[in-house]
Amino acid sequence: MNIDKKRPSSRRGLRAIAAAAVGLLGLLSAPAWAWPDRPIELVVGFAAGGGTDITARTVAMHLGKLLNTSVVVSNKAGASGELGLAFVAKAPPDGYVIGMTNMPGLVTLPIERRTQFKAEDFSYIANLVRDPSAFSVNAGSKYRTVADLVADAKARPGEISYGSTGVGTDDHLAMVLFERLTGTRLNHVPFNGAGPLRNALFGGHIVIGGMNLGEVMPFKSKVVVLGEAGAARSRLAPEVPSFVEQGVNLVFSSERGIVAPRNLSPEVLQKLTEALRTMAADPEFQKQMEDQFTEMDYLEGAAWKTRLDKATQEFTTLWKSNPWGDAQRPQ
Structure with missing residues (x-):
């Protein structure tokens, strides 16, 4: 009889423990699923006013709306874009620092010199356009x-x-x-x-x-x-x-995409990928890219990385036959 009277209390205790456990799990997972809860820095490795910078500022506006946060463009110019890429490579892999890349520099800089970043230092989100x-x-x-x-x-x-x-x-x-x-x-x-x-x-x-x-x-x-x-x-x-x-068979473009530091959490990677995919399919974004005389060239993750790996092989062959590095310093 006494035991029966205590059962409801025991059940309430078990429910309280279960609720606390769920709450704890929620807190543990909150940093990933609540992302982003503060502004995101979009790094550009060139001075303001160039094509990569202009593309990045348009991306920042659309991406900020989709992720419900501010995306701030940060110009870290120098060493043909190396300084910006190195900054992204060394940032914490929490999604709050991402980078606008420019190919071929993304793959050619490590071919011509010992850079402050390596290809494996990044999570490759998506290429967006070519120019x-x-x-x-x-x-x-x-x-x-x-x-x-x-x-x-x-x-x-x-x-x-x-x-x-x-x-x-x-x-x-x-x-x-x-x-x-x-x-x-x-x-x-x-x-x-x-x-x-x-x-x-x-x-x-x-x-x-x-x-x-x-x-x-x-x-x-x-x-x-x-x-x-x-x-x-x-x-x-x-x-x-x-x-x-x-009469000159020169076919060559700049390709611009988004990377983040390697080891980005799957949840944040998924959110970034989905946001960029939505943005790239948005007619308003596409029209703005056309107004900037840039062509859409959207390619995600592994497929983009495969294309970059192929380009790396081709530029390595070119470097061996015709090195392009020189000692002149930027003006």
Whole structure:
């Protein structure tokens, strides 16, 4: 009889213990499932004003809305993007520091030098867009076609200045491939980003500006784009001739994606992936990318990493036959 009277109390005690256990499990899992509960830093390894920076700022706006937090772009320019990538690689793997990458630099920098990051230091979330390389000159330049440039470069080897966003970047490698295809030699002048490079071109301090199509088209009244390195003319800038149609088989682009430090928790990785997938499918985001003259090129996780691994092999072969590193310092 006494035992029966105590049973309800015992059951209540068991329920209380169970509830406490569930609560404890909830607290233990909260950091992952509550993510993000503070602002996220999106690191760009180049100065403000370039194509990678502009893409990152558009991504930050959309990603912040999808994740219900602020995404703040942080420019850590230097060493052709290496400083920004190294900062991401060394950050805690909690999802609060992510990086906007620029390929080929993501894979070529470790080929040409001993970098502060390695390929295995990242969680590869997704590639978002590509932006064809292009050669531009000041509007007052005597060059109007790629043939004009080739003829003068052959007559004056090493004298025509070519600005890029850094050693080993897509802009620099586009020059290396151009020289190889045309039998010419240009004078490479690296900068810390497309913004400073563009100002140097406008000011007449360099002759050729090696920038992506999206970085020069907003300023087309001030420049002449001699050629862009898509396989054909870009539907976003149909008035710009390709290198291919001008007899130079140069096909090369900057690819921009998002990485995080390695060992990112599966829950945070899933949330980031789903948010980027939703963003990439959003017509408003796609329209903004088109307005920036960049083409959608969405590829997630393992598939993206496989493509990067293939690119690494190809650039390693190029490096062995034609090293592109030089000792010039950014301006």
